[in-house]
Amino acid sequence: MKVLVIGSGAREHALCRSLSLDPDITALHCAPGNAGIAEVAELHQVDALDGKAVAALAGDLGADLVVVGPEAPLVAGVADAVREAGIPVFGPSREAAQLEGSKAFAKEVMAAAGVPTARSYVCTTEAEVAEALDAFGAPYVVKDDGLAAGKGVVVTSDPDAAKAHAAACVGVAHPPSGQRGRVVVEEFLDGPEVSLFAVTDGRTVVPLQPAQDFKRALDGDEGPNTGGMGAYSPLPWADPKLVDEVLRTVLRPTVDEMRRRGTPFSGLLYAGLAITSRGVRVIEFNARFGDPETQVVLARLRTPLAGVLLAAANGTLADLEPLRWSEDAAVTVVVASHNYPGTPRTGDPITGLDEVAAEDAPHAYVLHAGTRRDGDAVVSAGGRVLSVTATGEDLSAARERAYRAVDRIRLDGSQHRTDIAARAAGA
Ligand code: AMP
Ligand code: GLY
Numbered sequence: 001m002k003v004l005v006i007g008s009g010a011r012e013h014a015l016c017r018s019l020s021l022d023p024d025i026t027a028l029h030c031a032p033g034n035a036g037i038a039e040v041a042e043l044h045q046v047d048a049l050d051g052k053a054v055a056a057l058a059g060d061l062g063a064d065l066v067v068v069g070p071e072a073p074l075v076a077g078v079a080d081a082v083r084e085a086g087i088p089v090f091g092p093s094r095e096a097a098q099l100e101g102s103k104a105f106a107k108e109v110m111a112a113a114g115v116p117t118a119r120s121y122v123c124t125t126e127a128e129v130a131e132a133l134d135a136f137g138a139p140y141v142v143k144d145d146g147l148a149a150g151k152g153v154v155v156t157s158d159p160d161a162a163k164a165h166a167a168a169c170v171g172v173a174h175p176p177s178g179q180r181g182r183v184v185v186e187e188f189l190d191g192p193e194v195s196l197f198a199v200t201d202g203r204t205v206v207p208l209q210p211a212q213d214f215k216r217a218l219d220g221d222e223g224p225n226t227g228g229m230g231a232y233s234p235l236p237w238a239d240p241k242l243v244d245e246v247l248r249t250v251l252r253p254t255v256d257e258m259r260r261r262g263t264p265f266s267g268l269l270y271a272g273l274a275i276t277s278r279g280v281r282v283i284e285f286n287a288r289f290g291d292p293e294t295q296v297v298l299a300r301l302r303t304p305l306a307g308v309l310l311a312a313a314n315g316t317l318a319d320l321e322p323l324r325w326s327e328d329a330a331v332t333v334v335v336a337s338h339n340y341p342g343t344p345r346t347g348d349p350i351t352g353l354d355e356v357a358a359e360d361a362p363h364a365y366v367l368h369a370g371t372r373r374d375g376d377a378v379v380s381a382g383g384r385v386l387s388v389t390a391t392g393e394d395l396s397a398a399r400e401r402a403y404r405a406v407d408r409i410r411l412d413g414s415q416h417r418t419d420i421a422a423r424a425a426g427a
Contacts, residue, residue: 036368051081
């Protein structure tokens with residue numbers, strides 16, 4: 001099978017790594033990719049937001065499957081263009097990707113499907129925002145309606161900060177719709193967060209193993225929200241019945257509702273959940289694999305990946321054998337550039353990668369995010385630069401290996417959290 005992966009982050013490196021280990025793969029391509037992905041896949045240049053260009057590249061390569069990694073191409077309709085060209089694609093249509101592309105739309109679908117989520121108001125004026133903030137009280141949760149790379153949400157006890165964020169969102173026009181200024185104000189959900197992914201063909205839903213992400217930039221969950229600074233799986237503290245419960249109360253009803261609307265969702269449905277004192281609530285849906293959770297979930301998946309993604313693309317998931325999982329735990333630690341999640345400094349050389357490959361493989365390995373080659377050197381090229389991933393017989397062993405590998409890496413001005421999976425590992 002020939003596969004083309006679209007994207008350039010550590011999530012796509014994780015996808016490419018798993019695909020490269022799949023005996024069914026005869027050729028692996030990625031566009032645009034990064035310096036790490038280049039070691040397992042052939043790279044191509046393409047405008048990832050241009051559906052026709054992606055479909056043409058897939059046609060030229062004779063791809064049997066296209067896997068769209070990030071949300072922006074999905075929301076721009078790239079999966080539709082590839083599907084129209086007659087090539088199987090893993091990823092939802094533009095309309096179905098609105099589950100991630102618009103928080104207001106996701107709320108409407110959840111209401112129709114009876115899916116438990118935070119109570120919320122969709123506001124279009126600052127007066128409505130003020131009223132909604134008063135209705136829920138502190139801590140305040142204010143969300144930009146559109147895509148914002150994990151940075152559109154403000155959770156704060158400061159009413160002025162909440163109002164300022166809402167005012168900024170109300171003023172913004174979102175591509176590609178150009179729609180202006182909706183903001184979702186919602187009740188605060190307490191309790192730990194869980195990311196649960198499910199592969200679906202629009203009818204059958206196959207959940208993966210749950211993971212936990214660390215969204216804040218600094219140790220102890222301090223600092224601003226980021227795309228995610230680390231993750232681990234499994235979750236020793238979670239109720240073993242959690243996955244079944246979420247399948248029954250969240251994933252299946254949502255997939256059924258999307259099909260009922262005539263906009264079936266196929267691809268990866270990501271449920272971001274809060275385990276509150278009053279039960280499980282959906283914080284958000286995403287329409288693609290999470291980053292960095294994918295790095296730990298795929299590290300534990302034993303079933304070859306290509307067949308799973310192809311079955312979702314072709315509508316044959318009902319025939320798939322149950323997924324097989326490793327008993328091992330996995331931890332990933334994100335190494336980010338100086339000043340991330342603000343405007344990151346880029347172009348700094350990264351060293352120590354060979355040492356990790358020589359000393360720590362196969363249990364620890366480096367997945368690349370914002371990197372590129374500059375002659376013989378690998379240099380930073382984005383906010384999140386590396387996802388240092390390790391497996392072990394338990395979280396504590398995986399964690400130790402991941403941090404040992406992180407310590408070998410040098411990137412001037414870089415930052416990483418030192419407490420990824422610490423509490424869950426009992427460290
Ligand atoms: P989202 O982009 O909706 O996932 O929000 C980003 C992060 O903000 C989440 O992972 C949570 O940590 C936090 N968050 C979002 N909504 C809520 C909520 N209703 N209550 C508490 N925290 C939230
Ligand atoms: N790790 C959060 C996300 O992928 O949205």
